[in-house]
Amino acid sequence: MPAKQKRADRTPDAPVRLAVRKTYKLFVGGKFPRSESGRSYPVQGADGGFLANAALASRKDVRDAVQAARKAFGGWSGATAYNRGQILYRIAEMLEGRRAQFADEVAAGTGEPTAAALSTVDAAIDRWVWYAGWADKYAQVLGNANPVAGPYFNLSSPEPTGVVGIVAPAEPLLALVSVVAPAIVTGNTVVVLASERHPLPAITLAEVLATSDLPGGVVNLLTGSAAETAPWLAGHADVNALDLAGVADAGQAAELERLAAENLKRVVRPAADDWRAEPGLGRLAAFVETKTVWHPRGV
Amino acid sequence: MAFEYAPAPESRSVVDIRPEYGLFIDGAFVAAVDGEPMKTVDPASEEVLAEVAQAGPADVDKAVAAARRAYEKVWGRMPGAERAKYLFRIARIVQERARELAVLESIDNGKPIRESRDVDIPLVAAHFFYYAGWADKLAYAGFGTTPLGVAAQVIPWNFPLLMLAWKIAPALAAGNTVVLKPAETTPLTALVFAEICQQADLPPGVVNIVTGAGDTGRTLVEHAGVDKVAFTGSTEVGRQIARSVAGTSKRVTLELGGKAANIVFDDAALDQAVEGIVNGIFFNQGHVCCAGSRLLVQESVADEVLDRLKRRMATLRVGDPLDKNTDVGAINSAEQLARIRTLAGIGEEEGAERWSAPCVLPERGFWFAPTIFTGVTQAHRIAREEIFGPVLSVLTFRTPAEAIEKANNTPYGLSAGIWTEKGSRILWAAERLRAGVVWANTFNKFDPTSPFGGFKESGYGREGGRQGLEAYLAG
Numbered sequence: 001m002p003a004k005q006k007r008a009d010r011t012p013d014a015p016v017r018l019a020v021r022k023t024y025k026l027f028v029g030g031k032f033p034r035s036e037s038g039r040s041y042p043v044q045g046a047d048g049g050f051l052a053n054a055a056l057a058s059r060k061d062v063r064d065a066v067q068a069a070r071k072a073f074g075g076w077s078g079a080t081a082y083n084r085g086q087i088l089y090r091i092a093e094m095l096e097g098r099r100a101q102f103a104d105e106v107a108a109g110t111g112e113p114t115a116a117a118l119s120t121v122d123a124a125i126d127r128w129v130w131y132a133g134w135a136d137k138y139a140q141v142l143g144n145a146n147p148v149a150g151p152y153f154n155l156s157s158p159e160p161t162g163v164v165g166i167v168a169p170a171e172p173l174l175a176l177v178s179v180v181a182p183a184i185v186t187g188n189t190v191v192v193l194a195s196e197r198h199p200l201p202a203i204t205l206a207e208v209l210a211t212s213d214l215p216g217g218v219v220n221l222l223t224g225s226a227a228e229t230a231p232w233l234a235g236h237a238d239v240n241a242l243d244l245a246g247v248a249d250a251g252q253a254a255e256l257e258r259l260a261a262e263n264l265k266r267v268v269r270p271a272a273d274d275w276r277a278e279p280g281l282g283r284l285a286a287f288v289e290t291k292t293v294w295h296p297r298g299v
Numbered sequence: 300m301a302f303e304y305a306p307a308p309e310s311r312s313v314v315d316i317r318p319e320y321g322l323f324i325d326g327a328f329v330a331a332v333d334g335e336p337m338k339t340v341d342p343a344s345e346e347v348l349a350e351v352a353q354a355g356p357a358d359v360d361k362a363v364a365a366a367r368r369a370y371e372k373v374w375g376r377m378p379g380a381e382r383a384k385y386l387f388r389i390a391r392i393v394q395e396r397a398r399e400l401a402v403l404e405s406i407d408n409g410k411p412i413r414e415s416r417d418v419d420i421p422l423v424a425a426h427f428f429y430y431a432g433w434a435d436k437l438a439y440a441g442f443g444t445t446p447l448g449v450a451a452q453v454i455p456w457n458f459p460l461l462m463l464a465w466k467i468a469p470a471l472a473a474g475n476t477v478v479l480k481p482a483e484t485t486p487l488t489a490l491v492f493a494e495i496c497q498q499a500d501l502p503p504g505v506v507n508i509v510t511g512a513g514d515t516g517r518t519l520v521e522h523a524g525v526d527k528v529a530f531t532g533s534t535e536v537g538r539q540i541a542r543s544v545a546g547t548s549k550r551v552t553l554e555l556g557g558k559a560a561n562i563v564f565d566d567a568a569l570d571q572a573v574e575g576i577v578n579g580i581f582f583n584q585g586h587v588c589c590a591g592s593r594l595l596v597q598e599s600v601a602d603e604v605l606d607r608l609k610r611r612m613a614t615l616r617v618g619d620p621l622d623k624n625t626d627v628g629a630i631n632s633a634e635q636l637a638r639i640r641t642l643a644g645i646g647e648e649e650g651a652e653r654w655s656a657p658c659v660l661p662e663r664g665f666w667f668a669p670t671i672f673t674g675v676t677q678a679h680r681i682a683r684e685e686i687f688g689p690v691l692s693v694l695t696f697r698t699p700a701e702a703i704e705k706a707n708n709t710p711y712g713l714s715a716g717i718w719t720e721k722g723s724r725i726l727w728a729a730e731r732l733r734a735g736v737v738w739a740n741t742f743n744k745f746d747p748t749s750p751f752g753g754f755k756e757s758g759y760g761r762e763g764g765r766q767g768l769e770a771y772l773a774g
Contacts, residue, residue, distance in 0.1 A: 254546025261541030
């Protein structure tokens with residue numbers, strides 16, 4: 001057999017089997033396109049070694065992502081709370097099944113021991129579960145009936161803001177989940193600029209999202225230089241809100257906030273967030289709008 | 300059939316307008332450090348009512364410093380139950396002086412006495428009464444109990460004292476102190492409110508009122524010593540404010556413009572709908588950010604609705620704001636009148652058909668007859684831009700989905716109206732309308748317990764209700 005012969009002829013150092021590497025691409029509209037610009041950048045591990053090439057997203061990719069997010073908004077915001085909760089829980093299930101892979105990827109990027117990386121992954125899984133449970137509860141906590149002084153029924157309920165642009169924190173996975181989950185659980189759709197330093201777990205997370213019944217376009221994930229793409233996101237007229245969690249430079253945060261003012265985006269400024277702590281409702285509440293409906297009472 | 304009415308003017312004797320007013324800083328009326336005073340006029344007669352100080356940077360400094368002192372030394376550390384009692388006192392004094400405030404509001408603003416007497420001033424008292432009760436119950440509201448500090452508040456001229464109440468009542472209840480700038484053309488009731496603070500023995504510096512024009516507002520909003528900015532007014536100024544606070548730690552709430560759709564479905568109770576359309580756009584001369592300025596009427600009933608609407612509009616009484624029979628008062632300023640005229644002219648130029656209610660307008664003062672435009676398309680400027688006057692743009696639709704699509708086709712998202720007798724359709728439409736307030740089979744209703752504020756470019760944050768506290772608490 002020729003194969004047998006080849007094995008016999010191999011040099012002593014060649015591997016038994018050459019690994020199939022993954023091409024890391026963007027995640028837009030439920031698909032995994034390369035950057036329209038054709039650009040990529042090398043991602044390094046904690047030791048400075050080469051891990052992979054990641055897509056270097058462009059302005060056009062931002063626009064495509066916003067378009068996909070807007071297209072998905074009607075369906076996702078119109079889904080029942082139960083359905084959204086089920087899907088977020090499904091994301092946790094899919095993530096759980098790939099714990100080891102995520103731990104390896106996180107550890108490769110951060111250089112931390114596998115046990116520490118696993119604990120990050122576990123916290124990220126638990127965060128999805130936590131937010132999944134909020135899907136059919138936050139409206140009861142943030143909304144209420146209003147006892148107006150007249151013969152009217154009057155009810156205030158939180159509604160999703162729309163398309164939310166997110167500059168994800170530098171830390172991998174847990175921080176990313178902690179900014180994406182609160183935005184989408186209420187029915188928003190998002191465009192996320194992933195951590196430039198740790199894009200690989202972000203794209204692998206996109207694979208989880210793509211297999212969790214999350215409709216395409218609800219989460220769109222771009223890798224590359226947030227310093228380059230964030231201004232396009234902040235200034236985009238079809239983006240309704242902006243989470244600047246991952247913007248470390250105060251001057252850049254101010255500039256993005258100024259750009260966001262053009263169409264009066266709601267802006268969450270960068271803060272010293274402890275991603276391990278229980279999140280509270282702040283981030284979820286930042287991207288909902290109170291809608292108040294009046295109707296006369298009468299016979 | 301035309302009814303003749305004898306004039307029924309409300310007496311002016313209950314108000315005592317001083318020839319000049321200073322700024323209210325640290326519990327006392329003081330002269331401005333520098334700068335020329337400005338004049339406030341009665342828009343129904345163009346008569347100068349008083350000269351009012353214009354606060355410059357030095358005055359704003361003083362006011363912010365007074366507010367800071369009051370916050371740190373008195374108000375911020377006062378038990379909520381005690382703050383509550385001050386606010387209850389203020390609510391009571393507003394009720395006691397209600398007629399005076401209503402007449403003064405109508406004189407300075409031009410709005411009909413029927414509205415200032417029955418809507419504005421009662422809501423002012425109710426707003427203070429409502430938030431007074433929250434002052435010692437903040438822990439139950441869900442936004443923490445820590446105030447922000449000094450709030451800079453800038454309000455518009457359309458509901459002068461009511462907007463003051465919307466700003467000051469929740470701020471004080473949460474433990475903040477305020478520096479408020481009333482609108483340039485309507486400062487007088489805010490200055491009476493300053494007197495009310497004195498009568499209530501409110502500690503000096505808790506409320507400071509700095510009068511002036513846009514520059515004063517900008518100085519106040521951009522002042523490094525304020526922790527919170529609350530603004531009601533145009534989307535353009537709102538944008539500037541959002542830009543100016545970028546990179547600071549100031550918290551901001553903005554209540555901006557609107558271009559609300561008032562949707563009439565074919566099964567609506569048409570007479571009620573017509574009343575709602577009239578109330579939606581002609582209430583307060585259409586000087587209402589949440590005015591139902593776009594009528595979307597289902598094609599099959601459009602002619603019928605327009606006939607009834609015109610008949611109803613012909614009965615509107617336009618004129619003396621102090622006449623108790625007046626439905627539509629004076630346009631607030633020459634500047635606003637010019638803007639309304641310009642946009643109405645553009646409506647004609649762009650091909651829409653104009654119809655105004657037949658009415659005789661007084662010779663002096665600023666007036667605009669209630670007007671509708673038919674044959675309006677979504678591309679027309681009168682369908683896209685806020686006119687802020689008694690001008691209604693009429694569009695039609697065939698299917699409910701088209702109505703929603705057109706209603707949401709605007710950068711604004713403050714309010715919307717739905718008229719139909721079918722409950723499921725109301726809830727279907729209310730769910731899809733991207734607006735902060737949806738009135739179904741009613742319009743332009745307000746209540747202190749009911750949150751108010753916009754989606755999209757109509758601003759962010761809510762005023763009123765439990766949600767209204769969020770703007771003034773650190774979380």
